[in-house]
Amino acid sequence: SSSLKGKDLLTLIDFSSEEIHDVLALAAELKQKQRAGERYTPLAGKTLAMIFEKPSTRTRVSFEVGMTQLGGHSLYLNSNDLQIGRGETIADTARVLSQYVDAIMIRTFAHSKIEELAHYATIPVINGLTDDDHPCQALADLLTIYELKKKLKGIKLVYVGDGNNVAHSLMIAAAKVGMDCTIACPIGYEPKENYVKEAVKAAEQTGAAITVTHDPSEAVVGADVIYTDVWTSMGQEQESEERLSVFQPFQVNEQLVQKAKDDYIFLHCLPAHRGEEVTADVIDSAHSFVFQQAGNRLHVQKAILLSLLV
Ligand code: CP
Ligand code: NVA
Numbered sequence: 001s002s003s004l005k006g007k008d009l010l011t012l013i014d015f016s017s018e019e020i021h022d023v024l025a026l027a028a029e030l031k032q033k034q035r036a037g038e039r040y041t042p043l044a045g046k047t048l049a050m051i052f053e054k055p056s057t058r059t060r061v062s063f064e065v066g067m068t069q070l071g072g073h074s075l076y077l078n079s080n081d082l083q084i085g086r087g088e089t090i091a092d093t094a095r096v097l098s099q100y101v102d103a104i105m106i107r108t109f110a111h112s113k114i115e116e117l118a119h120y121a122t123i124p125v126i127n128g129l130t131d132d133d134h135p136c137q138a139l140a141d142l143l144t145i146y147e148l149k150k151k152l153k154g155i156k157l158v159y160v161g162d163g164n165n166v167a168h169s170l171m172i173a174a175a176k177v178g179m180d181c182t183i184a185c186p187i188g189y190e191p192k193e194n195y196v197k198e199a200v201k202a203a204e205q206t207g208a209a210i211t212v213t214h215d216p217s218e219a220v221v222g223a224d225v226i227y228t229d230v231w232t233s234m235g236q237e238q239e240s241e242e243r244l245s246v247f248q249p250f251q252v253n254e255q256l257v258q259k260a261k262d263d264y265i266f267l268h269c270l271p272a273h274r275g276e277e278v279t280a281d282v283i284d285s286a287h288s289f290v291f292q293q294a295g296n297r298l299h300v301q302k303a304i305l306l307s308l309l310v
Helices: 019-033 058-069 090-100 113-118 135-149 165-177 193-205 237-246 290-309
Strands: 048-051 073-078 102-109 125-127 156-160 181-182 209-215 224-227 265-268
Touching: 019 135, 019 165, 019 193, 019 290, 048 058, 048 113, 048 181, 058 073, 058 102, 058 290, 073 265, 090 113, 102 113, 102 237, 102 290, 125 135, 125 290, 135 224, 135 265, 156 165, 165 181, 165 193, 165 209, 193 209, 265 290
Parallel strands: 048 073, 048 102, 102 125, 156 181, 156 224, 181 209, 224 265
Antiparallel strands: none
């Protein structure tokens, strides 16, 4: 039984460096088992409820498949089909679902909503993305970087783009494992102050350097990892035209990546928009490991499910 048993995963701010390393080690072990075709079903009889208030390909499929592989069951619940869509409160939904299932994964808008759900639920709650945080993604990113670079501490990660949920989680995750993290974003699109503060605080323990800058060309000099995400996140569709022009200088293209290390790797949480935040020649190049990264969602989430549930 793990030290994380019964806990929630709302944000990696709440996880220690050691807990993060434990999850990554377990994920690597589960990936090995999976590859060897070994049956491993410690979640037999357990059910995960998955509530989606936004679309998803990776999160939905990888959590569902992960539960199946571990011998458990999952329920896909579109919020429009739940009574939440007709005004039942989050608190009541949490108290009811706690009677039926063993954990809840939710993808929603305001981060305060998942905090409220976790407050009223008596079972673990897992963040499948909020407007502010995407911790499962960041754990998959760490596993991918570790597989490719054989270490995390001392790696230079540069995220180019919007200071959004993905940037927040990545910055926290990097700080906790001693990886340098620079966020290069347009003025007015910086990561939220509390995330920067938490990252800087964690970095004091690990020696990581946390930087926010507005100059992408300077930021990527000597980068081991270049990471980007969409310019318009889910829920921001009405801003998309403005964002398209504001973010143009932050496009990850051949010219920008020239300045990174020769063996730099490119990552993107996906879905990607070729020709916007990244050009096809970068995301489809030999430096890009975005599908290995997407694949690792399955393994880290299985590790999370196991750690929180048994
Ligand atoms: N990266 C990610 O979370 O993808 P989905 O939106 O497809 O779940
Ligand atoms: N920042 C993106 C990530 C999608 C996985 C969004 O929130 O839409």
